[in-house]
Amino acid sequence: MKTSIKTSAVLATALFASVFAVGNAFTATTIQTASAMPTVVITAQRMSEDQKIAFDAQQTGVQTVVISAKRLSAEQKIAIDNEKFSPQRIAATTNHRAAI
Numbered sequence: 001m002k003t004s005i006k007t008s009a010v011l012a013t014a015l016f017a018s019v020f021a022v023g024n025a026f027t028a029t030t031i032q033t034a035s036a037m038p039t040v041v042i043t044a045q046r047m048s049e050d051q052k053i054a055f056d057a058q059q060t061g062v063q064t065v066v067i068s069a070k071r072l073s074a075e076q077k078i079a080i081d082n083e084k085f086s087p088q089r090i091a092a093t094t095n096h097r098a099a100i
Contacts, residue, residue, distance in 0.1 A: 003011075047055065072080070
């Protein structure tokens, strides 16, 4: 196979460039970021449970929930159960689920 001097020069340049690229790819470099990183020291006193609650309340405001209920009689419980499982209620629930 005969090649011209021009073709040989192009192939030699390509070979040299590829060897140079592969050599640079596997060259080990060290990154010195450890000395550039600043050190931060945070000190604080441990808070008690009361202090934690006071801090949380100060941030969000105190929220009060009042739950009040009365004991139902047996007849009232049965009436609620019958209302909950009435045929009209079951049909409405089924239709609602089918619409979704």
